[in-house]
Amino acid sequence: xxxxxxxxxxxxxxxxxxxxxxxxxxxxxxxxxxxxxxxxxxxxxxxxxxxxxxxxxxxxxxxxxxxxxxxxxxxxxxxxxxxxxxxxxxxxxxxxxxxxxxxxxxxxxxxxxxxxxxxxxxxxxxxxxxxxxxxxxxxxxxxxxxxxxxxxxxxxxxxxxxxxxxxxxxxxxxxxxxxxxxxxxxxxxxxxxxxxxxxxx
Numbered sequence: 001x002x003x004x005x006x007x008x009x010x011x012x013x014x015x016x017x018x019x020x021x022x023x024x025x026x027x028x029x030x031x032x033x034x035x036x037x038x039x040x041x042x043x044x045x046x047x048x049x050x051x052x053x054x055x056x057x058x059x060x061x062x063x064x065x066x067x068x069x070x071x072x073x074x075x076x077x078x079x080x081x082x083x084x085x086x087x088x089x090x091x092x093x094x095x096x097x098x099x100x101x102x103x104x105x106x107x108x109x110x111x112x113x114x115x116x117x118x119x120x121x122x123x124x125x126x127x128x129x130x131x132x133x134x135x136x137x138x139x140x141x142x143x144x145x146x147x148x149x150x151x152x153x154x155x156x157x158x159x160x161x162x163x164x165x166x167x168x169x170x171x172x173x174x175x176x177x178x179x180x181x182x183x184x185x186x187x188x189x190x191x192x193x194x195x196x197x198x199x200x201x
Contacts, residue, residue, distance in 0.1 A: 009038045012113050016090060022106045024091035024099075030057030034086035034114065036079045041190040042182075043120040045111070046161070047129040048089035048099045059085045060126075064162035068126070071162075071175065075183035082193050086114055088130055098129060108133075115154075121190050123154055124182065127161030146178035148185065155189070157182060 005013075013033050019025055032049040035058050052062035060068050060079075069079070077083050089099040089107045099107075115123070125131035131139040135149050135156045148155045159178050165171055186193050 005038055006117070009117050012110070012117065016110045019090065019110070021109075022091075022103050024089065024093060024103055024107075027094055028091040029054045031090050032057055032059050032087060032092075033090060033110075034084055035059060036084035037082055038084060038118060039192075040082060040084040040118065041121045041193050042077070042083045042124065042186060043115065043118060043122070044083060044085045044124045044126055045130050045134060046085070046087045046126045048087050049092040050096050051092065053087075054092035059087050060162070063166055067162045067165060071179045074176065075179050075186075076194060084114075084118060084120075086111060088133055104133060120154060122182070122185060123156045125156065125158045127159075127164065130161075131158030145174065146181050155185065157185075 016033050017031050019031065025031075028049075032053050046059060049059065050062070050064075052065075053059055059065075072078060072083070079085050088111055089103055090110060091107075093099050093103070123134065125134050128139070128141045131141055131144075135151075135158055139158055141158050141160060145159055146157065148157050150156070157178070160171055160175050165175055
């Protein structure tokens with residue numbers, strides 16, 4: 001993975017890595033800034049790091065990350081090539097609890113800057129908490145997964161969190177269909193995502 005970082009992106013990452021703006025900064029092992037191509041047209045956003053992510057400093061590792069990577073590969077996306085994966089909250093909440101609203105509020109500043117610099121065409125929210133913060137407070141992942149919502153020129157979609165799919169394998173066909181819908185939309189509006197890798201037709 002060898003991307004050319006713009007100076008603004010490098011500065012943002014370095015500043016974020018030093019963040020102590022909430023109590024989560026006191027208990028983290030590693031801050032999880034995100035991974036992937038900072039020029040990507042597609043941005044995936046989870047809620048926050050878990051134990052394995054905290055240890056490695058990378059989002060979506062462990063079983064959830066392995067499952068996510070399988071779905072990504074099915075539509076020719078790869079965290080090392082043509083997407084970026086981040087979280088709303090960059091530090092692990094203790095015992096993997098949901099991030100508190102005030103923790104989300106503080107940390108969203110970093111995510112908003114990532115979005116501003118990336119200017120993605122599509123944002124994919126992984127899980128209920130991310131979707132309710134980024135798409136709508138009333139978002140219901142069981143009913144609205146796989147649907148697109150436009151806001152400020154960016155299409156936003158909510159999907160099941162990979163951890164939920166591990167707990168409820170019967171949802172996996174719906175999740176795969178969501179990724180196929182995403183693939184079709186990428187082919188429709190994204191110019192660069194599939195240029196370096198062969199798009200699936």
